[in-house]
Amino acid sequence: MSADVDVLVVGAGQAGLAVSHELSERGVEHVVLERDRVGSTWAGRWDSFRLVTPNHGIRMPGGAYSGDDPCGYLPRDGIVDHLTAYASSFRAPVAERHGVDRLEPDEAGFVARSAMGDIRARRVVGCTGAYQRPxxxxxxxxxxxxxxxxxxxxxxxxxxxxxxxxxxxxxxxxxxxxxxxxxxxxxxxxxxxxxxxxxxxxxxxxxxxxxxxxxxxxxxxxxxxxxxxxxxxxxxxxxxxxxxxxxxxxxxxxxxxxxxxxxxxxxxxxxxxxxxxxxxxxxxxxxxxxxxxxxxxxxxxxxxxxxxxxxxxxxxxxxxxxxxxxxxxxxxxxxxYRPAYDWVEVPGVFDDMGFPVTDAGASRAVDGLWFVGVPWLRHRKSPLLMGVGEDAAIVAEQLA
CATH class of the missing domain: 3.50.50 (FAD/NAD(P)-binding domain)
Structure with a gap:
């Protein structure tokens, strides 16, 4: 059975978009599935929400902050606008309103089950964020x-x-x-x-x-x-x-x-x-x-x-x-918040706290499964706008 796509990226927040950018730079075929909209986790914060880190800390690969207030703190909608513009800047192949309900291994790699239909992928990168379940x-x-x-x-x-x-x-x-x-x-x-x-x-x-x-x-x-x-x-x-x-x-x-x-x-x-x-x-x-x-x-x-x-x-x-x-x-x-990877139905992937066990993003339990945007994936900064791009580049280079 052949795969529908080489690499499937799940989630279109900063982690998923950074991975998509780095895969695009390396010519790797991929699709990004997003349950809601690009940057939806940020969009779900309260009305007056602002970043707590300075704007110059937004260092997405190919999408660093370039506004006129580098020492300020972007509001909620400004963060979403930045991520949306970032996705458009390199034509990220994002399918919005297409959530993954279950991810299962199969003979070609993995199958992602959803209400929109199944997608088979040789490899998968989970990028569902650091703030998953309150x-x-x-x-x-x-x-x-x-x-x-x-x-x-x-x-x-x-x-x-x-x-x-x-x-x-x-x-x-x-x-x-x-x-x-x-x-x-x-x-x-x-x-x-x-x-x-x-x-x-x-x-x-x-x-x-x-x-x-x-x-x-x-x-x-x-x-x-x-x-x-x-x-x-x-x-x-x-x-x-x-x-x-x-x-x-x-x-x-x-x-x-x-x-x-x-x-x-x-x-x-x-x-x-x-x-x-x-x-x-x-x-x-x-x-x-x-x-x-x-x-x-x-x-x-x-x-x-x-x-x-x-x-x-x-x-x-x-x-x-x-x-x-x-x-x-x-x-x-x-x-x-606590991790929530209930959609990943692959044995042995997570530790007792619910976090994926990886080597620089690569699952230790199964070949072809990767994660980016996880707290402390490599460093303290791994899930942050200032650090997620480094992890994305490392994972994309391995996938390429």
Whole structure:
């Protein structure tokens, strides 16, 4: 049985498009299938969403940012526009509204099953992104019986939530950005965070992420991390809103957002939280100082003056009163994402956490199956707009 296509790329976000560009450059026949539209994951973010990394960090192969605001932070629709224009620039062979429901091995390689019909491919590259399935902790079902619950993937704006105070659960970038936006809109907000690192938006009039890049932070390898669970860890807190500014548990508390411990459950209609707010604050402070230390090392390595980074805020932060569920208008759950490769029906491809096990993108379990855009595929930057092109080039060169 012959294949319909040499290489099938699944997903048309930054990873899939980068792979398509690199395959096109090498003359490799391929098709990109996208369940929704090009850049649809970005399009699904909330209305005011912006990048947290500077625009000059958009380094798609053949499609780097070339606008007039390299140190700014593109809004949601601007990111989608950039990816759409990028796909058009090299006539990426994308079939939109054509999702893959199942991928199965067959004698010619693989068969991709979908409502639009089956496609057989000799080789397949999975590029379905780093943000696949919103994590819904077990206690959320109990919450939902008491108060309207909105997952961060479904959040759009303060006005789209029911009236009344809002509880935000989660301590990463999305949770803190949403909490800040809700408070700025006049909502009473309580945040139940986890332990995410914070960072200064700017050090010596330069973006904190630029210092991190100089220090080699994004080149770090998974093998050098304390645990593979780092793939699920929160990124340093940052925001591109309002031109970019510091965002942390401490800045939120200073603005009037109430902070409580981590939510651990619902008991008899009441919220149960841990007594660990101090630990969450300390984790944020440690991250802040780590970033500042890396900036100092990067400056010294380049023979630059010490950047004299700031210290984190140190005003005491007392835990707020735990809100009564009956008084809340809504709960926003922003507890990160988990991998979701249920569509890949090939034995042995994924580890216990659900991530593909690869060598530089090539599956260790089956020949002809590749992945790009996976957190920590090769480096910390592997799924990012600044790094996905490097992985795409390596995979495309192997496929060629």
């Amino acid at each position: 994590h819904r902790p077990g206690f959320v079902d109990g919450l939902a019986r008491e108060v309207p619950v909105v997952m961060s993937a479904d959040y759009r704006s303060p006005g789209a939530l029911p009236d009344g105070p809002v509880l935000v659960i989660g301590g990463g970038q999305s949770a803190c950005q949403i909490a800040e936006e809700l408070h700025a809109a006049g909502r009473q907000v309580t945040l139940a965070p986890g332990r995410a690192p914070s960072m200064p938006r700017r050090i010596a009039d330069r973006d904190g992420f630029d210092w991190l890049e100089d220090a080699g932070f994004f080149e770090q390898l998974l093998a050098d991390q304390p645990s593979p669970a780092v793939r699920l860890a929160a990124n340093p807190l940052a925001t591109g809103a309002g031109g970019g500014h510091d965002l942390s548990l401490r800045t939120l508390a200073a603005r009037g957002v109430g902070l409580v411990g981590r939510v651990v459950g619902v008991d008899d209609g009441s919220l149960v939280v841990a007594d660990d707010l101090d630990e969450s604050l300390a984790a944020g402070d440690a991250g802040f100082r780590m970033v500042c230390g890396l900036a100092r090392k990067a400056a010294a390595a380049r023979g630059l003056p010490d950047p004299d980074p700031p210290e984190p805020l140190d005003d005491p932060v007392a835990a707020a009163e735990v809100p009564s569920l009956r008084d809340l208008g809504a709960v926003v759950v922003a507890c990160g």
